[in-house]
Amino acid sequence: MAVLVLLDHEAGSIKQPSRSAIAAATKLGEVHVLLTGSDCALAAAAAANLAGVAKVITATDTAFDHVLAEPMAALIVAMAPGYSHILAASTATGKNVMPRVAALLDVQPISDISGVIDADTFIRPIYAGNAMATVKSSDAKKVITVRAASFDPVASTGGAASTEAASAVALPDISWFVSAELSKSERPELTAARVVVSGGRGMQNGENFKLLDPIADKLGAAVGASRAAVDAGFVPNDYQVGQTGKIVAPELYVAIGISGAIQHLAGMKDSKVIVAINKDEEAPIFQVADYGLVADLFTALPELAAELSK
Amino acid sequence: MKILVPVKRVVDYNVKIRVKSDGTGVETNGVKMSMNPFDEIAVEEAVRLKEAGKASEIIAVSMGVAACAETIRTALAMGADRGILVETDVELQPLAVAKMLKVLVEKEQPGMVILGKQAIDDDMNATGQMLAALLGWSQGTFASKIVLEDGRAVVTREVDGGLETVALALPTIVTADLRLNEPRYASLPNIMKARKKPIETIKPADLGVDPTPRRTLVSVAEPPKRQAGVKVKSVAELVEKLKTEAKVI
Numbered sequence: 144m145a146v147l148v149l150l151d152h153e154a155g156s157i158k159q160p161s162r163s164a165i166a167a168a169t170k171l172g173e174v175h176v177l178l179t180g181s182d183c184a185l186a187a188a189a190a191a192n193l194a195g196v197a198k199v200i201t202a203t204d205t206a207f208d209h210v211l212a213e214p215m216a217a218l219i220v221a222m223a224p225g226y227s228h229i230l231a232a233s234t235a236t237g238k239n240v241m242p243r244v245a246a247l248l249d250v251q252p253i254s255d256i257s258g259v260i261d262a263d264t265f266i267r268p269i270y271a272g273n274a275m276a277t278v279k280s281s282d283a284k285k286v287i288t289v290r291a292a293s294f295d296p297v298a299s300t301g302g303a304a305s306t307e308a309a310s311a312v313a314l315p316d317i318s319w320f321v322s323a324e325l326s327k328s329e330r331p332e333l334t335a336a337r338v339v340v341s342g343g344r345g346m347q348n349g350e351n352f353k354l355l356d357p358i359a360d361k362l363g364a365a366v367g368a369s370r371a372a373v374d375a376g377f378v379p380n381d382y383q384v385g386q387t388g389k390i391v392a393p394e395l396y397v398a399i400g401i402s403g404a405i406q407h408l409a410g411m412k413d414s415k416v417i418v419a420i421n422k423d424e425e426a427p428i429f430q431v432a433d434y435g436l437v438a439d440l441f442t443a444l445p446e447l448a449a450e451l452s453k
Numbered sequence: 454m455k456i457l458v459p460v461k462r463v464v465d466y467n468v469k470i471r472v473k474s475d476g477t478g479v480e481t482n483g484v485k486m487s488m489n490p491f492d493e494i495a496v497e498e499a500v501r502l503k504e505a506g507k508a509s510e511i512i513a514v515s516m517g518v519a520a521c522a523e524t525i526r527t528a529l530a531m532g533a534d535r536g537i538l539v540e541t542d543v544e545l546q547p548l549a550v551a552k553m554l555k556v557l558v559e560k561e562q563p564g565m566v567i568l569g570k571q572a573i574d575d576d577m578n579a580t581g582q583m584l585a586a587l588l589g590w591s592q593g594t595f596a597s598k599i600v601l602e603d604g605r606a607v608v609t610r611e612v613d614g615g616l617e618t619v620a621l622a623l624p625t626i627v628t629a630d631l632r633l634n635e636p637r638y639a640s641l642p643n644i645m646k647a648r649k650k651p652i653e654t655i656k657p658a659d660l661g662v663d664p665t666p667r668r669t670l671v672s673v674a675e676p677p678k679r680q681a682g683v684k685v686k687s688v689a690e691l692v693e694k695l696k697t698e699a700k701v702i
């Protein structure tokens with residue numbers, strides 16, 4: 144049986160975490176992908192080119208425009224009989240929709256897998272990534288979310304999938320989109336960036352986060368934050384990296400004024416190279432940092448910006 | 454309107470987790486246990502709704518070993534009115550928890566269930582969504598604000614790109630994110646009062662649910678350890694190393 148992957152798309156392109164979910168799915172069977180929303184034609188064309196995708200299914204309906212869990216789950220459940228596994232990336236959408244799908248199918252979902260062993264057996268981090276559990280599912284159908292940082296995304300080209308439209312299904316009308324307040328940024332997305340520069344409570348206020356801008360500009364980096372910085376209102380919630388925020392694994396992660404609590408480490412410790420700048424030489428972040436600089440960030444950041452401009 | 458709040462007993466978030474040497478799980482013997490932090494936020498929100506006159510009664514539910522009664526007591530000390538303990542030694546997974554909660558919801562008829570978005574032990578982030586599915590109710594996950602108006606719940610959600618607001622038909626399921634509120638500490642008088650509040654103890658069988666896990670644990674291993682690297686003396690040295698040694702910039 145084939146494997147169905149729900150994709151996140153925006154402005155005609157497939158989000159990188161979804162390409163990682165496809166990478167996980169290719170280990171399980173022939174991959175079909177599902178695109179939803181009134182405006183998914185461009186994204187469907189992009190999806191048909193993705194390496195490893197055999198079929199693109201589109202559900203073109205305004206009811207899916209805001210990926211509300213209630214109609215999305217109804218759609219996926221209607222498609223489920225044709226599939227052995229149903230996957231999505233562990234994005235806000237995947238986390239919202241997939242457990243709902245699982246319950247409707249009477250299946251125990253498997254959240255946030257970081258490895259595929261076989262069709263029934265998966266690896267997933269538990270306790271903020273302080274332990275790796277190998278779990279085996281006895282459900283006939285598997286409903287899975289995928290930790291994108293653990294799978295290299297499939298290539299955007301190389302595929303030649305067929306495309307078809309999903310059959311219409313009756314959708315529940317119990318939830319309605321009201322508004323969105325999305326943080327605007329010219330920078331790459333946190334979960335897709337090659338470099339991430341994050342600030343913590345040590346930044347002291349939101350204004351000081353501007354000190355990160357010239358550095359992020361130079362490195363082509365996304366800007367992230369610790370929970371403490373978000374809670375204090377320095378930056379919006381979607382900057383949070385950690386156990387209960389975003390999981391990132393960039394080539395380079397720079398932690399500035401962040402102590403290194405386990406909940407923060409959970410979101411970045413798989414980065415290839417970690418740099419920490421902290422004035423406290425005992426800060427736990429130094430235990431995971433490849434390069435540590437004990438310094439006051441207010442002197443180090445301008446120096447770093449200058450050094451990178453050389 | 455009644456509000457039901459499921460509260461899970463988990464290893465305290467400050468405890469350093471140790472994987473058992475035989476790979477069968479994580480050491481929980483003699484380890485400090487607490488209410489899941491997201492569930493404290495859920496309880497706090499319910500109590501605030503009651504204080505604002507929007508809720509009439511708060512029922513805290515915990516499922517698991519007998520000691521989960523302590524977690525319920527904590528909720529009662531924060532302001533919940535009564536508790537229900539579903540006692541079992543079986544390892545509970547979200548599907549079973551959601552099925553048992555469904556039966557309790559059908560019996561108690563709350564207008565809203567507020568859960569934590571995620572239990573910090575198994576990091577599943579699933580139970581609320583599953584309960585909503587089983588009941589056929591709307592769901593407002595990862596909530597940072599809840600407003601009750603005109604027979605609907607207007608919920609602001611923390612999503613990947615920022616915030617999103619949805620309106621939900623009541624009754625509804627909400628899961629609490631970190632910025633929903635800051636939970637209070639229970640005062641000593643309230644802790645004393647909580648001792649007199651009722652906790653009903655039942656078994657999964659009383660709810661007609663078989664809690665046997667569908668997912669078995671094959672093994673648990675330590676994650677790959679990261680070695681601490683070097684301390685550099687200056688920003689110039691840092692940039693030099695990133696360029697020539699790590700080759701990442």
Ligand SMILES: Cc1cc2nc3c(=O)[nH]c(=O)nc-3n(C[C@H](O)[C@H](O)[C@H](O)COP(=O)(O)OP(=O)(O)OC[C@H]3O[C@@H](n4cnc5c(N)ncnc54)[C@H](O)[C@@H]3O)c2cc1C
Nearest residue numbers: 343344345369370371385386387388400402406407422440
């Ligand atoms: C349920 C739960 C979930 C959580 N989820 C997350 C999560 O997803 N992500 C997350 O990050 N946290 C999370 N946390 C919070 C986590 O436990 C820590 O509280 C948080 O990560 C601390 O943030 P911080 O390092 O910025 O602040 P602090 O721990 O206060 O550290 C600030 C650091 O800045 C340094 N500093 C201060 N001034 C300067 C200066 N001038 N120059 C240089 N250094 C300076 C200090 O030495 C210190 O090390 C969670 C907690 C709970 C209970």
Ligand SMILES: Nc1ncnc2c1ncn2[C@@H]1O[C@H](COP(=O)(O)O)[C@@H](O)[C@H]1O
Nearest residue numbers: 459460516568569571572577578579580
């Ligand atoms: N055993 C349990 N007892 C009570 N509530 C639970 C239990 N397990 C999960 N929950 C609730 O479901 C939420 C999400 O848990 P999870 O889906 O396991 O991440 C928790 O924050 C609790 O509100």
